Amino acid sequence: MNTGVNLKELAAELKLSPSTVSRALNDSYEISEATKKKVISMAEKLNYQPNPFARSLRENKSKTIAVVIPERMSSFFSKVVDGIEEITQQYGYHLLVYSTHEDVDREKKIVNLLMNGRADAIIMSVSSQTSDISHLTRLHERGFPLVFFDRICSDIPTTKFITNDYESGFEGTKHLIQQGCRKIAFLMLSKELSITKDRYRGYLDALKQAGLSPEPQLNITCCQEEEENIESIRKLLDGPNRPDGILSSVEKLALATYHAVKRTHLRIPNDIKIISFFSNLSIASLLNPSLTTITQPAFNIGEECAKLLMKKLTKPRQPDLPNQVITIPSNITIRSSTIVV
Amino acid sequence: MNTGVNLKELAAELKLSPSTVSRALNDSYEISEATKKKVISMAEKLNYQPNPFARSLRENKSKTIAVVIPERMSSFFSKVVDGIEEITQQYGYHLLVYSTHEDVDREKKIVNLLMNGRADAIIMSVSSQTSDISHLTRLHERGFPLVFFDRICSDIPTTKFITNDYESGFEGTKHLIQQGCRKIAFLMLSKELSITKDRYRGYLDALKQAGLSPEPQLNITCCQEEEENIESIRKLLDGPNRPDGILSSVEKLALATYHAVKRTHLRIPNDIKIISFFSNLSIASLLNPSLTTITQPAFNIGEECAKLLMKKLTKPRQPDLPNQVITIPSNITIRSSTIVV
DNA sequence: TTTTTCATCGGAAACGTTTGCACATATTAT
DNA sequence: ATAATATGTGCAAACGTTTCCGATGAAAAA
Structure with missing residues (x-):
């Protein structure tokens, strides 16, 4: 070279x-x-x-920020990273992008590697397996600028960007109830995740408000194997206690649900109605029937994370990232999967 | 910090x-x-x-490689990056990921920024707007390790990884012909792209072998606006010279085709059969009807790019990257979009 | 005993920047 | 006239590594 x-x-x-x-x-x-x-x-x-390294060595900053996401093949995370890049690139910052593949061990390795200062800040969404957050608290206690989005760590006092998970869960469930659902299943990745907790609370409150009682067997916790998830959902659908509505808290489980339904004799929306947090609008309207979605402002979330960090990193004497949760609302788009014509 | x-x-x-x-x-x-x-x-x-910068400065290498892709929201490119990361992470390398958003100006800016040695190598797939490749030749002539995948630059003497574009185009078209198609449209992103050229050659040869003559008005070049693409395709479908088969050379145009078909009275596969290069198998089988796909070995392509570079970068005195094209074959999966039951 | 070799370690230079400080020269104030 | 002040530039240190070149002492060979 x-x-x-x-x-x-x-x-x-x-x-x-x-x-x-x-x-x-x-x-x-x-x-x-x-x-x-x-x-x-x-x-x-x-x-x-x-020479960027001579400069970084001298100035003790790298003009690089690290983005840590649970998976790449997700329209939500792709759009968030696009949003981040849109802002950071204007400031001449570079993006190190890491996928944890929903594996907390990989997450820890990545975070520990980042501790040496290769990046000036981290924007992250934790893996679904993350319950021990010592690696993240250590990072934060060292004064390392850290921003969470979507899947956040409430215990770490820094800025977090999320969508209105509780309200969206509530409204999504309410919509199903309004369409006549009485037994609504809740699909999630992991009980530990902030997004499942909040969305689940919204779900529960909507049930309560409608006088419906939650049934534990209607909660399905999924894993990383798509086939396994499809079968769990199919069993639920084929079982004696079949739901008439499904709220999926993440995109991939909506797809698994469609796969599962195909394996049964059920029809959407007549026998079972589906609503899901979902970011790929093009796909949502192509599914058969088209999927009613709660669309998170993914690109916007990325932009806001980046704007905050750029302010902190490019201005001279900035205070620490404030301990607050910033909410950017989702939009519900009603399509055929919840409406019987 | x-x-x-x-x-x-x-x-x-x-x-x-x-x-x-x-x-x-x-x-x-x-x-x-x-x-x-x-x-x-x-x-x-x-x-x-x-301190990574002190080390980089001293050793003149960054343990970082840059990945430049046209877009993030694509299962193909996501999987390729996953494949790259899978290998590089084992060697302690980091990944700078850039999206050009199919914009050649952004591509040039990124490449020029990378020229300062921030990364030890570049793995890239060029944007659909790239015809002037001076920024890439300059990079290569400086001795910068450069590897192309999928959308390659034949004129730059380095290693490229592709799938068997010609054969896949040929076989895909042949499959449509065998299913009775006589007027087959070809959907592409840009005539300049290596993948459209090769896939188109395969398409043409399959037509010729079947005694069919290509019709220029059945070739559609698309743009970045999904809505615009959908309308172009719809017009073709509603027009007097309507095709009975479509070969889409990229994933997003298959989705646009499904959208377009929904706006017509046509039925897949009865009135029009569709086959597409497509990497998201889960989605392909969920589309209605399920989509016959040519599946590129995305993850594997990423792995191979990374393996080659790791060999070059971690071993002491390695030769330059050889000027050769390495082909990893795709798989055709026949689904309902081409088969009338 | 004297010389060579070997095994361990330290001093200092180098990588390419940025920046505190000093130093000229020219301009203005006294 | 001299002293004070801008204005423009250079010297050298510093950032944290790695590595070339010596230096030391002990063990082996002469």
Whole structure:
């Protein structure tokens, strides 16, 4: 790899000292406009690119932020990362993207690796297996800027961005009830997750408000194996205590539900109605029947995470990230999976 | 940000010189086993983490590789990145991931930024707008390790990983013909793309072999706006010269086709049969009717890219990346969108 | 005994920046 | 006239590693 000219060579070419050239390129007030012009044009001519590591070493910042997500093949997380990139790229920041694959051990390894300062901050959504959060508290206690989104850690006093999980769970359930459902199942990834807790609370409160009592056997906790999830749901559908409505708290379980229904004699929405948190609108309307969705503002969530961090990292003396939860509401789009025509 | 102890402090604690400690931690033969043990245990006790920038500056390598893709919300590219990460993570490498959003200007900016050595190598799939490749040739001529996958640049003499685009296009088209199609449309993102060229050649040859003549008006070049694509396809379907089969060269256009068909009175597969390059098997079988797919080995392609680079970067004196195209075959899965029962 | 070798370790340079400080020269105030 | 102040630039240290080159002492060979 032929690395180009460095500051010293550029300075030699200009018959100036490296310090002057550095200051000129950084637009320091101490340098005359004349030399600034000369330096800049010569830098362009020789295509000078400052060495990022020398700069990072000296300034103790990397212009890089790490994004840690549970999986890549998810329209929600893809859009969040797109939103983050949209902002950070404007500030010249780079994105290290890691997937934990819903594995807490991988998450710990990644977080521990990040502790050496390779990134200036972390934006993350925890894995569904994460219950011990010592790796995250340690990070935060060291003063490492950390922002959570979607799947958050309430115990860590920093800024979190979520959607209105409780209300969405509540409204989604209420919608099912209004469509005549009396036995509504709740599908989740893990009981530990902040999103399942909040969405579940909304679900329970909607049931209560309608005078319905929750039935434990209608709660299904899923795993990472799609086939296994499909079979769990199918068993529920084929069982004696079959639900007439399903609220899926994550995208992939809605798809598993459609697969499961295909294995039964049931029809959506006549026999069973489905609503799900879902970010891929194009797919939602192509499913048969089209899926009623609670659409999280994924791109927007990413943007907000990034904006907050950019403010913290690019302004001189910023305070710590405040301990608060910022909620950006979802939209419910009613489609055929909950409406009998 | 409270950065932990550094080498000098660790050395002071041990009453040793930094050089000795460094060598001990790097398992140098010059250091006795006794002191190695002492150093390692003290390093663990103080949780010493070497500064990655100091190391990168000194060694002139970053243990980071950049991945440049046209879009994130694509099961194909998500899986490729997963495959890359699977390998690189084993070697302690980090991944900078950039999306060009199919925009060649963004692609150029990203590539130019990468020229400063922030990453040790680049794995990329070019945007659909890329015809001028000067930014990539410049990169390659500087000796920067560069690997292409899927959407490749034939003119740049380096290693490329693709699937058997020609054969898949050929076989896909042949399958449609065998199912009785006589007027087969070809959907593409851009005529410039390597994948459309190869897949189109396969399509043409299959037509020729069947004695069918290609009709230019059956080729549709799409854009980035989904709605616009849907309407282009709908017009084709509603027009006087309506095809009875469609080969879509990319995933998103298959979805657009399903949307378009929904806006017509046509039925799949009776009136129109569809086959597409497609990586999301779960979705393919959920579409109505389920979609016949040509499935690219996305994860595997990512793995192979990464393996090649890891060999080049971690072994001492490796030759340049050879100028060759490595093909990993796709699988055709026949589903309902091409079979009339 | 003297010389060589070997096993361990330390000093210092180097990687490419940024920046505190000093130092000229020119301008203004006294 | 001299002294004070801008204005523009250079020197050198620092960031935290790795590694070249010596240095030391002990063991082996002469």
